[in-house]
Amino acid sequence: MIANEVKAELAAGKLAEYEQLSKIYDDIVKQARPRMTVEGQGKILLALADEDHQSQHHLASRLAMSPQSTSEFVAKLAKRHLVTLAKSTKDRRVNLVSLTPQGREEIASAAQEVPPFLQVLTEAEQDELYVLLTKITNAMYADIDAANPTLGVKFHKLFAGHYLNRFKK
Amino acid sequence: MIANEVKAELAAGKLAEYEQLSKIYDDIVKQARPRMTVEGQGKILLALADEDHQSQHHLASRLAMSPQSTSEFVAKLAKRHLVTLAKSTKDRRVNLVSLTPQGREEIASAAQEVPPFLQVLTEAEQDELYVLLTKITNAMYADIDAANPTLGVKFHKLFAGHYLNRFKK
DNA sequence: CATATTAATCAGGGGGCCTTATTGTATTTT
DNA sequence: AAAATACAATAAGGCCCCCTGATTAATATG
Numbered sequence: 001m002i003a004n005e006v007k008a009e010l011a012a013g014k015l016a017e018y019e020q021l022s023k024i025y026d027d028i029v030k031q032a033r034p035r036m037t038v039e040g041q042g043k044i045l046l047a048l049a050d051e052d053h054q055s056q057h058h059l060a061s062r063l064a065m066s067p068q069s070t071s072e073f074v075a076k077l078a079k080r081h082l083v084t085l086a087k088s089t090k091d092r093r094v095n096l097v098s099l100t101p102q103g104r105e106e107i108a109s110a111a112q113e114v115p116p117f118l119q120v121l122t123e124a125e126q127d128e129l130y131v132l133l134t135k136i137t138n139a140m141y142a143d144i145d146a147a148n149p150t151l152g153v154k155f156h157k158l159f160a161g162h163y164l165n166r167f168k169k
Numbered sequence: 170m171i172a173n174e175v176k177a178e179l180a181a182g183k184l185a186e187y188e189q190l191s192k193i194y195d196d197i198v199k200q201a202r203p204r205m206t207v208e209g210q211g212k213i214l215l216a217l218a219d220e221d222h223q224s225q226h227h228l229a230s231r232l233a234m235s236p237q238s239t240s241e242f243v244a245k246l247a248k249r250h251l252v253t254l255a256k257s258t259k260d261r262r263v264n265l266v267s268l269t270p271q272g273r274e275e276i277a278s279a280a281q282e283v284p285p286f287l288q289v290l291t292e293a294e295q296d297e298l299y300v301l302l303t304k305i306t307n308a309m310y311a312d313i314d315a316a317n318p319t320l321g322v323k324f325h326k327l328f329a330g331h332y333l334n335r336f337k338k
Numbered sequence: 339c340a341t342a343t344t345a346a347t348c349a350g351g352g353g354g355c356c357t358t359a360t361t362g363t364a365t366t367t368t
Numbered sequence: 369a370a371a372a373t374a375c376a377a378t379a380a381g382g383c384c385c386c387c388t389g390a391t392t393a394a395t396a397t398g
Contacts, residue, residue, distance in 0.1 A: 339398100340397100340398085341396100341397080341398075342395100342396080342397070342398085343394105343395080343396070343397085344393100344394085344395075344396090345392100345393085345394080345395095346391100346392085346393085346394105347390105347391080347392075347393100348389100348390080348391070348392090349388105349389085349390080349391095350387100350388090350389090350390105351386100351387080351388085352385105352386085352387080353384100353385090353386090354383100354384075354385080355382105355383090355384085356381105356382085356383090357380100357381080357382080358379105358380090358381090359378100359379085359380085359381105360377105360378080360379075360380100361376105361377085361378075361379095362375105362376085362377080362378095363374100363375085363376085363377100364373100364374085364375080364376105365372105365373080365374075365375095366371100366372080366373070366374085367370100367371080367372065367373080368369105368370085368371075368372085
């Protein structure tokens with residue numbers, strides 16, 4: 001059991017190292033804008049990618065953020081022309097949020113192009129990695145869902161939809 | 170080559186999915202303070218872990234941040250009692266930054282405890298994952314180093330030292 | 339000694355995420 | 369129609385990261 005514990009720790013450490021390193025990598029090597037993240041504006045884009053034309057209230061409850069924050073982020077996205085606002089005809093209080101083509105592009109481009117460092121793995125290794133990570137992410141989804149049933153499933157759907165759409169075409 | 174490309178994309182996507190998901194995981198499941206990150210104050214702690222008693226100027230150039238930012242972050246760390254400041258006796262302009270015991274503890278605790286989701290992997294799989302990620306991070310270090318020779322090596326040393334120290338004891 | 343140069347700080351600003359409180363407007367309930 | 373409720377926007381504030389510009393204090397140079 002000791003041995004197992006060490007292996008688990010090593011793996012955990014590497015995973016953490018990878019996470020931190022990937023930030024630095026983006027910074028220094030790609031010299032790129034911080035990728036779309038899963039908070040704030042990015043969270044909203046992701047939710048819209050899953051289901052367009054949502055009301056702010058709908059977004060807020062779905063993403064577990066306050067309506068005020070939602071309003072702020074939507075406004076910022078609108079300013080960046082990634083999103084448009086239109087009052088609902090049925091209920092003129094609600095403001096429907098919709099993705100613009102640029103918004104869709106932003107999301108698509110955030111679906112990573114393959115980073116060059118993955119090329120150091122053989123095809124078989126890439127496969128292995130995919131399998132291992134899938135086990136891990138599935139376990140994470142389960143934990144998230146257990147902790148917050150109303151959110152877990154939704155994020156799963158969000159991510160699954162996001163990262164799989166590319167292969168449907 | 171097509172097949173390989175798809176496998177690489179799948180792996181890349183999963184990696185990205187894992188990264189995003191781990192933020193949500195921390196948020197929802199661990200309900201924890203955002204872990205120490207590799208920017209701002211965290212970056213400085215990490216640099217000090219690698220080499221203590223550095224001047225702010227040294228830190229700034231090493232971490233590629235402005236002296237003003239460095240000053241700001243150091244002040245914040247001092248306020249949190251993670252770091253102390255002491256004027257150099259050789260040159261009374263320079264302010265040597267040193268870790269406090271609490272500062273060391275902060276860094277140590279940021280070295281992840283093993284997250285439960287890793288337990289879904291068998292011992293052999295944890296091993297595999299470690300090996301694969303090591304290949305990847307090594308490739309990243311090389312890329313980072315190529316892009317910025319003065320920084321790459323240092324970050325490597327930073328991380329390597331950080332994540333390996335636990336196993337030296 | 340007077341004049342750079344250097345280390346660090348102060349002042350101010352921009353953008354990000356996120357919160358609570360307040361207000362306006364539209365719709366439902368009574 | 370009046371009152372309660374719901375959607376959204378606005379204001380203000382907190383904390384984070386990070387920058388430029390100007391300033392102080394100490395040291396090095398002419």
